[in-house]
Amino acid sequence: MGMSSAAMKAFAIVLIVTCVFLCPARAADPRLVFAHYMLFANDNIDVLKQEIRIAQSKGIDAFALNSNVWRQNLVDNMYQAAREVGSSFKIFFSADIHKDANGNLTPDQLVTMLTRYETHPNQMKYRGKPLFTSWLGNDDSWWAEYGYSSALSGWNDVFQRAGGRGKFFFVPFFPTDGSYWGVRGTAEKFTDVVDGMFAWDTSAWPYISPDFQNPSGSKDQNYLTACNDIGKVYMASPSPWFFKNILGTCCSDACKAKDLNSCNCQVKGNYQGPGLWIKKWEQLIQLSPPLVEIVTWNDWVESSYVAPPLSTASADVAGFTHRAFLELGQYYISWYKSGSPPAITRDSLFMFYYTHSKNVILPADGCQVLYSDQLTDKLYVTSMLTGPATVELRSGSSSATFNAPAGVSTWALDFEDGQQVAVLRRGGSVISTLTGSKPIGSSVNYNFNVYSTCTTCI
Template structure:
């Protein structure tokens, strides 16, 4: 999403949101396990982490099953607010985790990696001061983490063609298999007349033969952000897009149109579709595969591109872009989403990570580079590259059908650093809409080469779990001013990870719902 379109997208997302509240399971320690070879293990022993008591009405549910809202409303803003309070409570048994295989492993037979591709959405509009060297650094980093291509989100800014040229030149200079393709931002480009099609066609024509242009089925891969209302002067949206990206061109067109998926069958121009909003839950419930399924069922013999995203928070006041809300990033959103994609990989052709560098919406996973869209207040000091190795882990499983072997102990931690219900002392922008959808937890993913005791700690809350080899999800309630740490103990050897700056503060100055992310070496 680009700067001059933020409000447009916010409205699109809010209009399509489902505001029904799904009761969530509150567990003392919820652990979904994968062994190094991808086999399903049993839930961890009970009674290890303090129970959270901020949702007395919550009831256990199957975390692997689809959740259907009990009602609908005009959008997420209509959800009523409540004031959650978190307390450690007493040690309680952990409810059983059923149907665990649906979110933690895959039995699909391994396939060549070329049959599945992983992209990252790269907003060119945030690269004004990039050099070819900056692009090269991004490409090398992304490629090293299992990302196959950047989707270059481009718009009408006069300087963007120069940055597109830099990106392609950087990829060529690296002699890399890494690819690039266009994701035309149709909240930026005009698209009412036939003349508006010329610039899009020129972009495609200029890079069709470039060695780093992504080809799929020997066709130039093309995508969009929005564009569902574009006619380019034709009688219909479908005809307009056909004239623009298909006529006289050998393209594979997979746009992100914000429409009812049931209408996809009426589009002859589409070779597939991208479910942009599939990367986040649209209400106060866990991520599911439901939206993906609605796309897939309406794309027979066409491709489906799913989204994967770790977070969403934007905090612009009425004096700027006037968008101030969150989507629910709780319950290890990044891991849960990827596990669903791995489990359903036979139905998903591509995954696009949203995003590499959308700082304004806090779902960036790349370095904080380029020109920020007035988001410094909630982005600076909140590096997200710690998520990249998790993405690499899941991307490998998505491509091959098998989770990679864990070769060293790793701990991945992330959290919002103040209570969701806290009142900021000096912020001219209000608490974000949907703030009550998130809870005060430290989220952890631990990867172990062998069994160990793992301790999560922050001030008065500290608990230890006996964790087997493999990948395990843990969480710890955050209730008081404290600094976060984790410890892996195996015999007499103890390794503590205490990320600098990861401190929970119960009296925030501003409403920064961005995630603080840290990964051990």
């Protein structure tokens, strides 16, 4: 005899209550931090191993290999380097879906990206599936060149050919306006293929806005809420800096007219000193998105990097180390992962500045950099202290002294030409002195790439 409806309801309630107390709960996903790795330099495995060891020592879990052409030998070397390091460090792909002078990826090569390393011991997996992401790939016209009716049908076919959609965890950067409905609409359009959304521009910097000084977490919140509401994950993207000046293209009419879409040598999202880096990390720590990808590890051309200049491709920026961003980032990566600020066990100073005034006129360079008027000529120093102390900043002939509390604080001084110095004192004694190796002064070309150094940089 079947149960009555009342009995069935009672039985269901018992099952639910029992499961609440006895059914194993799914463990919370670990907070993971990746670094966007531009795959273009033919570095040997020893260099790659050095980079992996440094990244892992700062709390970075994996490199996302980005390329818009298939460079199998470079990819093989990276996976081999990760294997030889013999650690838990992982690798995955960020397929760059655009065409330039180097060429472009094809759907067949995307299938190869998905399948060639899926069982490699250093392949990054998320929720048990090989992680895969992309930079763009939402444009129907790109896929139309290969006979697909839409980007959605193209991705569906690529995943099916790679063994089935359910085998992989796909978190692409498909541009949105950063609004809740903009994010949700894009995610729902591609819901059959995406497992999450990666925000590159709206999270790292508003790179189609001249408002470089005010990084906001509102769009990160929109992404996180929209993704949560439809069962997707959100990957955010802190960035230390972004500056590009490609000589020979800077004096175009588009640049003179401040045409953002056509000028190829503009400042894009160029924030002051450590401000974006620190503020964005603090915003992301508060929001606690499941995934974070630093953009980037090594984009030397666009001055967006945290890597030490070990690569053969870093020669042009070797003197402009961003190591202070990486060292300072370790503190925030640990905080993001654990949910609590780590204990500060030693005093540290971190220095940041660009090496000529925004007002300098360089006739040989053709035209001033787009939106450089938004910059501020300052020496910035961040203090990370075990206890209260004083921080003195010296720029050329100017100086200022600040009473610094325990914890992390940032101090600024209008800069002058000459040497840049920071002095940390406690109880009348000098604890440390930090001197920038690059003086501020004249320049041949416009260069707002930041120089950084720190007392703990090695």
